[in-house]
Amino acid sequence: MATANTSRLARTMLVPSVAALFVWMIVPLALTLWYSFQTYNLLNPINSGFAGWTNYYYFLTDPSFFQAFGNTLILTISVLAITVIGGTLLGMLLDQPIFGQGIVRILVISPFFVMPTVAALVWKNMLLDPNYGIFAWITTRFGIAPIPWLESYPLFSVIVIVSWEWLPFATLILLTALQSLDEERKEAAEMDGANFISMFLYIVLPHLARAITVVILIETIFLLSVFAEILVTTSGGPGYASTNIAYLIYHQALLDYDVGGASAGGVIAVILANIVAIFLIRIVGKNLDA
């Protein structure tokens, strides 16, 4: 009995959520857009006014932008490749009948619950430190001089740390998807003489397709704006070697106090993220109907 009364009540109940998100989305974004066309530096507040496209021009032609853009792509794509491939393999391994499955599962997913600053600092110090770190110890055992990972391979180090954080997520999602795979279908395929590879290609992979898509797209949202890991390990350096777009904008805003320039960067980051978002929204939308 959906009376006019209850439907009015239902609409009223929806108002706070919609209003909160609407304000949260529109107000800061409009301000970012506004600032991006202004000359506005907190260190020099007198010299201000309309800047036209100057902020965009400087942001987009700065070599550091190209490097940060490239780093963002390398970081995102590498971590996606490592976590999706690793997660699929690990998911399949954990799907096997093994002793102590529950504990193994808990061990594997644990890194996902470690806050980014802890993960980054533990890696930076106790694992990657060239003097006392575990990796230095391992390399010296093999007769190789310790490598100052964060100085010599900063972006690679950040990729390793971020992959460690996200591999558990991919594994957990893909394992959950694997467990819903029909046992009888696998049996039937085995009876027909399917070997491991054809089984993987024709039965497992198609079944995982949706879960893999979801993993890729959700990770992408987070990976495009990796921040804390870079801040506490390399501070974007040496030079701009491990600076991504998120860190570049942070640097411009809160360390250089260049409100106009950072806002132009912010607008560009939003545009880039939206290109990715369009795909995600479509796919999740499709799954909603299913």
Next chain:
Amino acid sequence: MARAVTPQRKLTFTILAWLVALLIFFPILWTLLTSFKTEGDAILFPPAFLPPHWTLENFFEVQSRSDYFKHFFNSVVIAGGSTLLALLVAVPGAWSMAFSPTRRTKDILMWMLSTKMMPAVGVLVPIYLIFKNLGLLDTLSGLTVILALIDLPIVIWMLYTYFKEIPVDILEASRMDGAVLWKEIVYVLLPMAVPGIASTMLLNIILAWNEAFWTLNLTAAKAAPLTAFIASYSSPEGLFWAKLSAASTLAIAPILLLGWFSQKQLVRGLTFGAVK
């Protein structure tokens, strides 16, 4: 009929799985072990796996030197407060969309999800300036509101997928029995909605506890939660690995435990119900 598994095959996979699992877990285990070492033992080379001299001193030091529990408390307030605030706004909204859907419900849900795609750096400047002008920088209330807003889409979505599964037929039955609307909600729907709300709460606390963009940018000494407090150890003023480990262990332990208990809900919440 389950497939026959030879003991040999099971053993091989068991060994392989345990090896990989321990490798992945190693950084956490190492942090835990180092937190019980003395500072000298923490930087032994070659490293000592087990602490040569077990000590609890680091845990006391972390508290007495840097007022650890203040930051722990900040984390609790921010994670708990933002979760409650988000639920307060989201429960009626999700309820309305799940039980009285209209033609536009799907579009509204999609739009809410799309707000989650906005990268935080895109709005860092205005939020920072607004906070600065309103005196909200480094305050618990300011950060709580921001975290509630950034998690609101996930909370609404997760609640929506749970509420959707509550059979509406049961309402018809209670109406036949002559129940009025508020009784319907309190006695029939609410008990069925509680598990979903609890799961949502759990996931959101985990996400808010570990959030490390806004917490790092909007707080300083006073309102810093654990994420920001731990980051202060990155300054190279010498090696305090044992203390860093003790602080880290205390910071991640509660959430690790929560996470272990909520694996299923986590999958569902983080994939917006697309993988269950």
